Amino acid sequence: MSHYAESPSTVPRAGQVGTSAWVGWIAFASMMLLMLGAFHVVAGIVALAEDEYFLVAPSGLVLNIDYTTWGWVHLIGGLIVAGAGVGVLAGQMWARVVGTAVAAVSAILNILFIAAYPLWSISMIVLSVIAIMALTVHGSEIKAGS
Secondary structure, eight states: OOSSOOOTTTSOOTTOOOOOTTHHHHHHHHHHHHHHHHHHHHHHHHHHHOGGGSSSOGGGSSSOOOHHHHHHHHHHHHHHHHHHHHHHHTTOHHHHHHHHHHHHHHHHHHHHTTTTOHHHHHHHHHHHHHHHHHHHHHGGGOOTTO
């Protein structure tokens, strides 16, 4: 028996499920979404500022789209992904759903963008898959206000 009283926040209540070490995966997924969003914003700014930076002409992409349009898609999408990352860290359910959806869209769009900049696109696809795995497998272990 301990001589010290346990604080109320560490004593599990009836029906309360304790958090596991997997909560770290959720924090990791949140950071991945923030990084993914930041990388999309950077790619968007590059596409808007300097079309010649990419390895192929827009006609060589899987989806024939102008780099200016592609830049705006990356910029706006990156801000949405980063916002979802902040929401996931706060334990919001909507952010887990949005984070999973935008990470999946990010992976698909980067498959379309792979001819223009292969290493960048592969990195973005890997980050998206890691974020999806963490959000869907153990996402429920972090709750708002915990």
